Amino acid sequence: MLDLQEMRKEIDVIDDQIVKLFEKRMSIAEHVAKFKIENNKPVFDRNREEEKLEALGNKTHSAFNCCGIQELYQHIMSISRKRQYQLLQEHEQADTGEFQMVDALRKKDVTVVFQGVEGAYSHAAMRAFFGEEIFSYHVDTWKDAMEEIKKGNAMYAVLPIENSTAGIVQDNYDLLTEYNHVIAGEQIIQCRHMLLGISGTELEDIKRVYSHPQALMQCREFLDSHKEWQCHEFGNTAAAAKKVSEEQDKTQAAIASPYAAEYFGLIPLAEHIYTNPDNSTRFIIVTKEKIYCKDAKKISVSYELPHESGSLYSSLSHFIYNGLNMTKIESRPIAERNWEYRFFVDFEGNLSDSAVQNALRGLKAEAQNLRVHGNY
Amino acid sequence: MLDLQEMRKEIDVIDDQIVKLFEKRMSIAEHVAKFKIENNKPVFDRNREEEKLEALGNKTHSAFNCCGIQELYQHIMSISRKRQYQLLQEHEQADTGEFQMVDALRKKDVTVVFQGVEGAYSHAAMRAFFGEEIFSYHVDTWKDAMEEIKKGNAMYAVLPIENSTAGIVQDNYDLLTEYNHVIAGEQIIQCRHMLLGISGTELEDIKRVYSHPQALMQCREFLDSHKEWQCHEFGNTAAAAKKVSEEQDKTQAAIASPYAAEYFGLIPLAEHIYTNPDNSTRFIIVTKEKIYCKDAKKISVSYELPHESGSLYSSLSHFIYNGLNMTKIESRPIAERNWEYRFFVDFEGNLSDSAVQNALRGLKAEAQNLRVHGNY
Numbered sequence: 001m002l003d004l005q006e007m008r009k010e011i012d013v014i015d016d017q018i019v020k021l022f023e024k025r026m027s028i029a030e031h032v033a034k035f036k037i038e039n040n041k042p043v044f045d046r047n048r049e050e051e052k053l054e055a056l057g058n059k060t061h062s063a064f065n066c067c068g069i070q071e072l073y074q075h076i077m078s079i080s081r082k083r084q085y086q087l088l089q090e091h092e093q094a095d096t097g098e099f100q101m102v103d104a105l106r107k108k109d110v111t112v113v114f115q116g117v118e119g120a121y122s123h124a125a126m127r128a129f130f131g132e133e134i135f136s137y138h139v140d141t142w143k144d145a146m147e148e149i150k151k152g153n154a155m156y157a158v159l160p161i162e163n164s165t166a167g168i169v170q171d172n173y174d175l176l177t178e179y180n181h182v183i184a185g186e187q188i189i190q191c192r193h194m195l196l197g198i199s200g201t202e203l204e205d206i207k208r209v210y211s212h213p214q215a216l217m218q219c220r221e222f223l224d225s226h227k228e229w230q231c232h233e234f235g236n237t238a239a240a241a242k243k244v245s246e247e248q249d250k251t252q253a254a255i256a257s258p259y260a261a262e263y264f265g266l267i268p269l270a271e272h273i274y275t276n277p278d279n280s281t282r283f284i285i286v287t288k289e290k291i292y293c294k295d296a297k298k299i300s301v302s303y304e305l306p307h308e309s310g311s312l313y314s315s316l317s318h319f320i321y322n323g324l325n326m327t328k329i330e331s332r333p334i335a336e337r338n339w340e341y342r343f344f345v346d347f348e349g350n351l352s353d354s355a356v357q358n359a360l361r362g363l364k365a366e367a368q369n370l371r372v373h374g375n376y
Numbered sequence: 377m378l379d380l381q382e383m384r385k386e387i388d389v390i391d392d393q394i395v396k397l398f399e400k401r402m403s404i405a406e407h408v409a410k411f412k413i414e415n416n417k418p419v420f421d422r423n424r425e426e427e428k429l430e431a432l433g434n435k436t437h438s439a440f441n442c443c444g445i446q447e448l449y450q451h452i453m454s455i456s457r458k459r460q461y462q463l464l465q466e467h468e469q470a471d472t473g474e475f476q477m478v479d480a481l482r483k484k485d486v487t488v489v490f491q492g493v494e495g496a497y498s499h500a501a502m503r504a505f506f507g508e509e510i511f512s513y514h515v516d517t518w519k520d521a522m523e524e525i526k527k528g529n530a531m532y533a534v535l536p537i538e539n540s541t542a543g544i545v546q547d548n549y550d551l552l553t554e555y556n557h558v559i560a561g562e563q564i565i566q567c568r569h570m571l572l573g574i575s576g577t578e579l580e581d582i583k584r585v586y587s588h589p590q591a592l593m594q595c596r597e598f599l600d601s602h603k604e605w606q607c608h609e610f611g612n613t614a615a616a617a618k619k620v621s622e623e624q625d626k627t628q629a630a631i632a633s634p635y636a637a638e639y640f641g642l643i644p645l646a647e648h649i650y651t652n653p654d655n656s657t658r659f660i661i662v663t664k665e666k667i668y669c670k671d672a673k674k675i676s677v678s679y680e681l682p683h684e685s686g687s688l689y690s691s692l693s694h695f696i697y698n699g700l701n702m703t704k705i706e707s708r709p710i711a712e713r714n715w716e717y718r719f720f721v722d723f724e725g726n727l728s729d730s731a732v733q734n735a736l737r738g739l740k741a742e743a744q745n746l747r748v749h750g751n752y
Contacts, residue, residue: 007408014401015449018394019435022445025390032383059395064462067699068455069398073391075451079444086440164714167546278714312702313692320689323443328717329688331705338540338654341704 025076026083033084037091043084044365049077078317085358096351097360097372098290105184105285105293106155111135113145113154119238119256119263121189125283126158127259129187142172146179149288156184162282163191166214172284173332173344176302176373183300183374184292185285193219193274196241196266197253203269208232210240211255219255222273229253241266285376292351292375298327299356299375302344303367304334312343318362319347322355342369351375401452402459409460413467419460420741425453454693461734472727473736473748474666481560481661481669482531487511489521489530495614495632495639497565501659502534505563518548522555525664532560538658539567542590548660549708549720552678552749559676559750560668561661569595569650572617572642573629579645584608586616587631595631598649605629617642661752668727668751674703675732675751678720679743680710688719694738695723698731718745727751 036043056073057066107130114122117138126136137154139145145157159175162168176183193215197206206229209216213233216223223231234240237256244254245264253269254260261268305311319326328346333339349356351372364370412419432449433442483506490498493514502512513530515521521533535551538544552559569591573582582605585592589609592599599607610616616630621640629645630636637644681687695702704722709715725732727748740746 004408004411007404007411010404011401014397014404015432016435018397018401018452019432019445021390021394021397022448023436023441025387025394026441026444028383028386028390032380032387035380035383056391056395059392060399064459065399065402068402068459069395071455071696072398072448072451075448076394079447083440083444164709165711167709170543170546276712278712280714312705313689313696316689316692320447326688329705329707333540333543335541336652336654338656 022076026080029080029083030087033087036084037088042365043081043088049074052077074314075317078314082318082322082358082362085361086354089354089357089361096292096357099182099351099372099375100289100291101294101352102291103294105291107131108133109135110156111137111154112156112158113148114138114158115140115142115145116236117238117242119241119260120236121191121238121257121259121281122158122160122283123238123263124257124259125160125187125189125281128189129158129185129283129285130156142169142175146175146181146286149181149286150179152288155287155289157181157286158187158283159286160281161186161284163214164278164280164282165218165276168330170332173330176286176300176344177332177342177371181286181288182290182292183284183376184287184289185376186298187283187285188280189283191215191218191274191279191281192258192271193237193255194258194261194268195219195222195253195270195273196256196261196264197244197269198248198250199267201250201253201267201269205250206253206269207251209253209255210234210243212237212240215255218275218279219273221275222270238263284374294350294352296350296375297348298346299349299351300344300346300373301360301363301371302342302373303363303370304340304342305367315343315363315367316345318359318366319345322359322362324349324355324359344373349375398452402456405456405459406463409463412460413464418741419457419464420738425450428453450690451693454690458694458698458734458738461737462730465730465733465737472668472733475558475727475748475751476665476667477670477728478667479670481667483507484509485511486532487513487530488532488534489524490514490534491516491518491521492612493614493618495617495636496612497567497614497633497635497657498534498536498659499614499639500633500635501536501563501565501657504565505534505561505659505661506532518551522551522557522662525557525662526555528664531663531665533557533662534563534659535662536657537562537660539590540654540656540658541594541652544706546708549706552662552676552720553708553718553747557662557664558666558668559660559752560663560665561752562674563659563661564656565659567591567594567650567655567657568634568647569613569631570634570637570644571595571598571629571646571649572632572637572640573620573645574624574626575643577626577629577643577645581626582629582645583627585629585631586610586619588613588616591631594651594655595649597651598646614639660750670726670728672726672751673724674722675725675727676720676722676749677736677739677746678718678749679739679746680716680718681743691719691739691743692721694735694742695721698735700725700731700735720749725751 060066148154240254241256241260241264325348330344331341436442524530613632617632617636620630701724706720707717
């Protein structure tokens with residue numbers, strides 16, 4: 001038996017040859033691309049690739065190698081296509097779809113809608129993102145907020161999309177699919193829940209605590225140390241604070257933000273009551289206009305996939321082969337198609353980057369119903 | 377310029393050579409594996425692989441080819457590792473971890489706990505899976521159900537994990553992480569919501585409708601055609617049906633299952649009121665015992681990933697290279713680690729299959745905190 005050193009040398013010799021063959025193959029693939037561009041033929045030909053894979057598998061001498069070479073060639077052909085998409089990109093105009101680049105978002109004298117009431121975390125997120133010089137109003141539901149920007153009553157809507165502890169807000173992923181709006185920005189807000197009451201309240205006075213179910217959950221350890229309190233679920237933290245403020249009853253307390261305390265004139269009865277001190281919510285700023293900022297760094301897309309082994313894996317290769325860092329992947333069921341999914345991927349980049357355009361071109365050709373939800 | 381036919385012939389010649397080199401490389405890799413097994417060395421050596429990738433990149437003549445060959449070799453080395461894991465597998469005892477194979481689940485004279493109340497969809501799922509010859513009781517929360525099997529008060533718990541329209545039940549994914557229990561089965565129940573009232577109720581009598589928020593949402597189109605009704609959210613559909621049954625008030629109706637109608641003696645006032653006729657919920661059957669059936673076909677695992685470009689993609693290769701069909705991927709935030717995720721993957725297979733064992737061995741070596749949640 002050879003020793004490890006010798007075996008590795010042999011492998012190095014083989015690898016040198018593979019590198020040369022790979023470069024030669026890529027050079028021919030470029031000629032094929034030029035031919036396809038001139039003759040207006042599509043880059044991706046699923047049937048031809050499948051025939052090729054079968055032929056290659058037949059040349060191997062073990063079941064494992066058959067599977068291995070087919071996997072390998074799926075990647076070689078995928079890399080080849082990426083190069084062909086690049087050439088197509090050079091040949092044609094840069095394509096940012098319907099999206100227009102802007103220097104910066106307009107944040108003054110615009111109308112912004114948020115879900116919930118004044119004093120809610122979404123209100124705080126809006127203030128953090130836009131500042132004070134805006135017109136703003138609130139609606140009851142996230143869907144209402146989407147409708148308001150669709151009708152043109154507001155330019156922007158502020159919606160929670162993910163909490164660092166509780167995970168994604170599934171409904172808002174579905175609303176992104178339902179509406180043809182665009183994510184133009186994001187704002188992360190730390191959820192520093194406090195126990196709030198009216199002036200003069202002592203912890204001993206409290207009988208009932210009101211808050212959003214998620215906030216109650218996030219303060220579970222604190223609440224468990226006061227088993228004598230009855231916890232009541234409320235639609236949002238600010239509505240709970242509002243109730244306590246309006247009813248002026250010392251037996252009632254709310255769990256809500258420092259922002260709500262200030263807004264409703266309540267007194268913090270206990271601070272740092274949340275289990276996870278870094279608990280944060282990420283809000284997205286949504287608009288009807290197809291715009292992105294020239295310094296935007298993150299892109300959100302979604303697409304549907306057929307029920308095929310490896311299709312998810314193969315779709316992700318478009319990000320990887322273009323050197324794009326995926327930061328998130330989520331799936332949501334497709335309405336009316338039981339147990340099929342739409343995948344939402346966030347990755348780093350700007351719609352003007354050619355790597356991004358290549359990835360999107362490839363995904364558009366190979367996945368179903370690709371949507372770009374925004375670059376921000 | 378060559379014509380397409382000639383170019384493809386040239387590519388075929390190159391590919392023949394690559395196939396030969398690949399098989400030769402795999403054969404040497406087998407010797408390396410044997411050497412590693414004899415000398416008790418790990419298969420995966422991240423540093424060596426990274427050095428190798430850098431050296432290979434330096435041999436290419438364009439930035440694109442550098443990136444391409446590095447991607448390609450990540451796959452070649454990954455395929456190579458999979459073969460080495462296979463050899464390790466042949467060398468050692470089959471390893472199903474702590475899991476014991478059983479011929480079939482015990483479904484008679486066992487104690488089963490479910491969340492909710494009698495008449496709930498979870499109750500219906502339990503009956504569909506186990507039949508009638510069991511002892512059963514209900515608890516208030518999903519966590520309580522997990523506790524009951526932990527304490528040994530029940531052998532099985534029935535929990536909803538996913539709805540075909542609404543998506544996953546995030547809390548139950550988190551409970552799978554929190555508890556060291558095992559998924560031993562699953563049961564899909566169609567959600568054929570009906571509008572239920574007491575005997576003699578006419579649609580014109582109704583003023584208030586009670587149901588779970590998700591059921592209200594799933595019947596949105598029907599409810600929108602009766603704007604005069606007030607909709608009230610209830611913790612579950614069966615509790616809504618129970619209220620209507622107990623209060624014997626013709627101005628009240630509930631949206632709940634045919635099962636609840638029967639259980640509470642209510643009359644269907646309107647059927648087929650759901651928007652999606654195929655709307656279904658998938659329930660999991662959870663137990664403390666580490667068992668799987670010999671004919672189990674689906675495996676659920678989860679693992680954490682570091683924040684690295686491509687780490688998700690690379691982790692999925694373990695399923696692909698072992699020919700395992702992934703049917704689902706979900707992510708949940710990791711508690712106390714902001715914006716980091718635990719990925720849940722479902723794939724087809726049985727813990728006794730060597731392909732499954734290879735995949736798990738590879739994932740265990742390369743991902744963090746791999747958990748097998750069950751084979752069912």
